[in-house]
Amino acid sequence: MKRLYLLGLMAGVSLHSIAAQTPSSLLDDKPAFIASLIEQMTLEEKIGQLRLISIGGDMPRERMLEELQAGHIGGTFNTVTRPDNRPMQEAALRSRLKIPVFFAYDVVHGHRTIFPISLGLASTWDLATIATSGRVSAIEASADGLDMTFAPMVDISRDPRWGRTSEGFGEDPYLVSEIARTMVQAYQGKSPAAADSVTASVKHFALYGAVEGGRDYNVVDMSPLRMHQDYLPPYRAAVDAGAGGVMVALNSINGVPASANSWLLKDLLRRDWGFEGVTLSDHGAISELIRHGVARDEREAALLAIKAGVDMSMADSLYQQELPGLVASGDVEIGEIDKAVREVLGAKYDMGLFHDPFRRIGLAQDDPKDRNAENRLHRKEAREVARQSIVLLENRDRTLPLKRSGTIALVGPLADSPVDMMGSWSASGVAKQSVTLRQGMLDALGNKAKLLHAVGANITDDKHMVEYLNFLNWDSPEVVQGPRSPAEMIAEAVAAAEQADVIVAAVGESRGMSHESSSRTSLQIPASQKALLRALKKTGKPLVLVIMNGRPLDLNWARNNADAVLETWFTGTEGGHAISDVLFGDYNPSGKLPISIPRSVGQIPTYYNHLRVGRPYVEGKPGNYTSHYFEEPTGPLYPFGYGLSYTDFDISDVRLSSSTMTRDGGIEASVTLKNVGQREGATVVQLYIRDEVASVIRPVKELKDFRKVSLKPGEVREVTFRVDEDDLEFVNAQLQRVAEPGAFEVQIGLDSQRVKPAKFTLL
Incomplete structure (x- = not known):
């Protein structure tokens, strides 16, 4: 007999099966198991699985237990101890079909041990170090009975007025994408079903960091070209890394709120990217469609969200309130409900909850006597x-x-x-x-x-x-x-x-x-x-x-x-x-x-990989009729990639293995790095590429790789980067990823401004 049933009996819950008609032999066959379960569910039970509710803020504990036992809640958030979560799981397992609930929380840069904020993590430029923070966070969160984190937050931010800049990893698509991939893998470990792993729900999909004026919840109006080139890659990296969840953003995109945006959630996320996990609305976002002005009333708000592909409604009563009538009227097909339920149940299956609903909650006798005990922290x-x-x-x-x-x-x-x-x-x-x-x-x-x-x-x-x-x-x-x-x-x-x-x-x-x-x-x-x-x-x-x-x-x-x-x-x-x-x-x-770091708020947005212009400002030359602000120097106070050390590093000119590159090949770009100071230290060698001529305007440069290197005083090391066709690709006017033949410049340096160049040609 599966441990699922044993734990249920130990908890005082009758678990003869997950629905009497579901053979236990199906438990190890995910598609068949979920299909069998959906066949047995009433419409009310299906809609219940689409509700993500916060205890206390959204619903009193007593009511929560009643709703769970009735099968009216699919997941909860903001309960963060095993003694709090255990009674709720037990209540869920007293429901007719005994479908477990999952527990989620915003574990963004630590759980009980708090690591630097995300901007700080990104400042390490060290993926192994960043992975350590994510793995420790998962270990601590899962030990408190949590199954999912609403993280990583991978919104590109180029306007520091935005308060949530602190939650993200900065301005650069490549760096943020690498960190997004790293954090998903760190949270989910070898498997999101592991007892010490939590499912990552990447947020906020999409473009939330580009809100106008840096004002939270504001609109985003952006060309598809810029979306695909600069802002979407980090979400794609998280999805490709296996993120089990995606939280939908609160902002609108080109006039359509993300929570009602079927292009975003169906065409892009699921069809083009192949995402198979669960989508979650942000807090109260479905009812906010009325205030956005795209829904006349609550009925239409629920209709727009479910049609767009929002599986779970966070802190919102509209799915429970409106979906039954929408199905009865034929405005929503039962197949659309089933699809959303399938994703929710699939996420729970991947978390291992059908095999063991108490996988992360454990037994009461093993609960920590002091949840804030010093020995639960990872201070080192x-x-x-x-x-x-x-x-x-x-x-x-x-x-x-x-x-x-x-x-x-x-x-x-x-x-x-x-x-x-x-x-x-x-x-x-x-x-x-x-x-x-x-x-x-x-x-x-x-x-x-x-x-x-x-x-x-x-x-x-x-x-x-x-x-x-x-x-x-x-x-x-x-x-x-x-x-x-x-x-x-x-x-x-x-x-x-x-x-x-x-x-x-x-x-x-x-x-x-x-x-x-x-x-x-x-x-x-x-x-x-x-x-x-x-x-x-x-x-x-x-x-x-x-x-x-x-x-x-x-x-x-x-x-x-x-x-x-x-x-x-x-x-x-x-x-x-x-x-x-x-x-x-x-x-x-x-x-x-x-x-x-800009010189003033008037320079915003200030980011290193801006597009080239026809009248660029050139330092040291007259500024008349060039693109600049005349009251202060052009460019940031401190550039992307900048940071000093207590020692000094010298970097040689760039050496290329070839001056030409074929599409099925690559070249190597090398520099010699030397610690010319008096102390041991580390620095980050950064590789940028500039596409000299293309079918659309390209940035002045783009980060494509980096390497953190530690050297003793006087030590010398050769640092070599491989450049291939993937590094030269960009999104063209037809929204295709292409690498066009022509001249390119490799730039290697210790920040985005102090670089050494070398040129090659893609044949």
Whole structure:
């Protein structure tokens, strides 16, 4: 007898079979098993499988148990402990057909152990390191009874005003695609049915990162060419990697909301890409079709969504409310319902839930006595990943690393804020388990040096902003204003700075400032913190800025005035230790920017792989009648792929194995990398390609490969990349992927601007 039935009996559930008419011999034949199950289901039971409900927010627990037992719910989200999930699974298994429920959650950059936010993960430019974060997340989430994560979030973001920039992996299609593939494989492991794996549901499909003005939930209007060339590849990479789920975006695409977009969900996702998993609406998205203005009422909203291919309705009652009538009227065919149900049941089958509904929930006797116990965390892995995510932007006169001697002043509202260390979407992370920068520096210094601490400023003194940021946390406000005046706080910080040999200022955003629905019109560090920085600068002491943020900020003042600048994003549970490791030289920073940092909000969008224009601006030449802004230098403040080290690297000219390439062959592009500094360190060698002439306008360059290399002082290594026809392909005006013959330029460098070129011809 299958373990399914044994566990059911142990849980006190009668499980003589999953439907009396379904032979147990079918259990190992997925298509036959699911087909047999669908044949036995009533319309009410089928529609129940299409509902994804949150306990508490959408439905009280008591009602949830009743609905599960009636077979009216297919999945739940936001319950994240085994004792919470077990009664719900037991209730589902008391339903007529005993179909198990699945449990989902937003495990975006860690579950109990919080890793750096996604922008930070991308800054490592190390797929093995990123995979570590995903695998640990899956292990921890599955240990809490979760079956699915609403991740990875792979929306390309080129407008940092968008609050959800923090959730994504940056601006580049190639880099984000590689990370998308890596994260899906890390979450799902060898099989999504494994007890320590969770099903990945890639989001937000599609183009959510391109909302107009960077304003969340806004419209997207984009040419098909740009879609296919720049924005769709990461979703495709996740699907090709085997993602079991796809979450549908909240935005509209060229006038049609994604949740009502049959071209997107049927033609592109399923027909062209061959996706066979389950599609999920985002929270309340189906009812929002009315406010979009494409549905007259709730009936039409449900009709549009099911017709478009939205399998499961998240936090929405419309499927249950409207689908029975739509089937009765003939507006929706029962076959359309069956198709959606087949995908839901298929996802559950792939999760292993039909073989063992308690696969991840386990037995009550094995539940952790303390769900937040220290031994459930993976601190070693979190610290290592976080260290690699930190990007050194400035280091004048070798200000860093700091010496463990004398007196150090640590100031700033983010210096000792455990909740902000975790960043947005920090899942089940517990703030008090986060290591703040202050604690990390104290641990690093021991009794070797004196650390003075002063808050110096509030995150912001803007009352409206504080009220907004605390709105969703009214019972436990995250942005708390100090009782003292701004002048008093600055005076205290200046007094500490004057006693110190060096100042470390932790400034930037609170985590809520880079979150869903936290779009900004400005990229400035809040005025309260800027006033603090100006006062600290006047002391004349060396000033090290530790920037904490979820989006690129305006760092002009920092670049012009600070002696050293670390871009740390939000580094997670072990962030304080990781930043301290870098500050004191226990780790040589190797992070590179996955997104360009613009000079000002007026430059947005600023991204390295922009299309060529007929009147390009050329640095050092007159700007008249060229494409540029005349008030400030053209181009980003810090380019994509940029990041310094405590050592120096030299890269040779590019050597090509051939000056021509055939379609069935390839060429090798090589450089010699040398560590010419005094410390061991790592850097990322980046390969870009420029298509000189094509049938449509091509970008100035495109990332096609990268390699992270660690070298000892004086060590030399040859780095070789293979370039083949796939690397030269692009989407043409007919939306075909082609590689056209002609001239190409290979560019290899340590960021997207400092490159060495070499040319070849595709025959």
